[in-house]
Amino acid sequence: MKLVRGAWKLLVGIKDALVLLAMLLFFGLLFAALAARPSAAVRDGALVLNLAGTVVEQPREIDPFTTIAGGEVAREHRLRDLIRALDLAAGDARVKAVVLDLDGFMGGYPAAMSQLGEAVGRVRAAEKPVLAYATAYTDDSYAIAANASEVWVDPMGGALFTGPGGSRLYYKGLIDRLGVTANVYRVGEFKAAVEPFTRADQSPEARAADTALYGALFQTWRDKVSKARPKAQLDRVLSAPGEMVRASGGDLAQAGLAAGLVDKLGDRTAFGKRVAEIAGAEARKPAGSYRSIALANWLAAHPEPKGGNAIGVITVAGEIVDGKGGPGSAAGDTISELILKGLAENSLKALVVRVDSPGGSVLASEKIRQAILEAKGRGLPIVVSMGSLAASGGYWVSTPGDIIFAEPDTITGSIGVFGVLPTFENAITKIGITADGVQTTPLSGQPDFFRGTNDQIDMIAQSSVENIYRRFVALVSQSRRIAPQRVDQIAQGRVWDGGTARQLGLVDRFGSLPDAIAEAARRANLDPAAVRPVYLERKPNFAARLAQGFATPSDDGAEDVRARGDLMARLAVERQAVFAQALGDARRLASAQSIQARCIECAGAGPASPAPDDRRIARWLVERILP
Secondary structure (H helix, E strand, O other): OHHHHHHHHHHHHHHHHHHHHHHHHHHHHHHHHHHHOOOOOOOOEEEEEEOOEEEEOOOOOOOHHHHHOOOOOOOEEEHHHHHHHHHHHHOOOOEEEEEEEOOOEEEOOHHHHHHHHHHHHHHHHOOOOEEEEEEEEOHHHHHHHOOOOEEEEEEEEEEOOOOOOOOOOOOHHHHHHHOOEEEEEEEOOOOHHHHHHHOOOOOHHHHHHHHHHHHHHHHHHHHHHHHHOOOOOHHHHHHOHHHHHHHOOOOHHHHHHHOOOOOEEOOHHHHHHHHHHHHOEOOOOOOOOEOEEEHHHHHHOOOOOOOOEEEEEEEEEOOEEOOOOOOOOEEHHHHHHHHHHHHHHOOEEEEEEEEEEOEEEHHHHHHHHHHHHHHHHOOOOEEEEEEEEEEOHHHHOOOOOOEEEEOOOOEEEOOOEEEEEEEOHHHHHHOOOOOOOOOOOOOOOOOOOOOOOOHHHHHHHHHHHHHHHHHHHHHHHHHHOOOHHHHHHHOOOOEEEHHHHHHHOOOOEEOOHHHHHHHHHHHOOOOHHHEEEEEOOOOOOHHHHHHHHHHOOOOOOOOOHHHOOOHHHHHHHHHHHHHHHHHHHHHHHHHOOOOEEEOOHHHHHOOOOOOHHHHHHHHHHHHHHOO
């Protein structure tokens, strides 16, 4: 009996301890969430943009369990928030300077970097100091920093530019060795998304298309950096970087200073003292502290306008997938529901479709297009605003637009369709397994993963892909008023930069999201100054806000240590991210359950931003390959 009573007391004690632990955890998280909430009170000082992470059109929703467990979270900053913050700062006397902390910055797509750099340039043009700091500058961070009044670099760091491009993984040799058969159905001479499963190297067509695309994007980067910072000796830096560094005795920071890439060498303390000279020093704080304005507080002090006629803005960002999904993933059901809900609940006068997607599922793309057509059928002007990416399925959802805006370095086109269906008849034979059975029709058991596909299912799959391609071409032809034969010539899965796409008639004008909103107002016979954008987005729940609070970077530069460090460390982190994303792309491509209108090669022009699962898989592989 004593034993039973003792066991009962032990169980009760464990229960009480778990309840107490849960309560402590709950209230601790609640306190952290409340502490992380931005304040609308703003004092004089320097507006700090700590850009640790990447710049995106729409940040992905953060898993609260990952942040609570201390897992790795890739921080993402919304482009329009950064631009709005900078434009507000340009004319506000409370902002004495703008600080660009680029030490943990992992980049963004070329169009996003151009827009952000131009916003920095507008602050500088307003005669307000803009100071940039990093240990290591690469292409993306320098595209922003070049627009600053003062560019600082750590004496142990430097600047190194690589240009877009790089290697891709090809799996043909591996899947042949494993005995996996990749049944590929495609239309488009340049539709290179499936090449990793069918080739061991890049096809001449894909190489020619990538060379033209990356060359155009890099030339735009060079032009904009040269315009923002005329004293930078870009030709010398890009043509002979090794000789330039050797001439400085291997000192990358001194090489950057001699080439006019940076203005000052100094550590964080020295940089902070310089900012304090402009914005004021913090009393009773360590050397290098200065009066600062946090980005979140600055945005909270300047909420979006509430008055005026409503212009709906729907964002199609990320891979287009079937079903439902959170922000940063263009889920067909979710986006179509947001559009229909916005039409029902808001007195929208026009609809702006902001596209930043490499495409994905054709079925989901069509679902989004149909929802946009519902708005068009109600008489609303439809204006498409292409961000960094509007390729393949991203272009499919753009076809209802009355007018299409893009940036010169937007990546678009990729009008092509494909499907991949892996079968394992050779793989199971290698381990002594066979498959057999009876068929009542030619399609019984098809597609057969264990015996392979037959001619009938191959014929049906290829015919379906060809039919969807013809429909894609017809949609573009009708939307752009271009003959189908001409559309077919410029389609074929080829990817174009925004400048070339405008010449081909795939886009109408160059312009930003605000330009598109203003055009939507004009087409609705409204004064552009008297309208307000209504962003049709799902509101984050409490758990998501809590996770965001934990993931929000502070202004003291204490986070994202792996992304900091010297140039070699920075380049190594970027390559690790590329590896993780390549594995993730291959995994999703091989497991896709629908016909795809998707641009895989577009990833080579932007920063690698792998999903958490892809990072974990890549890390697991590396840990087992390396000793």
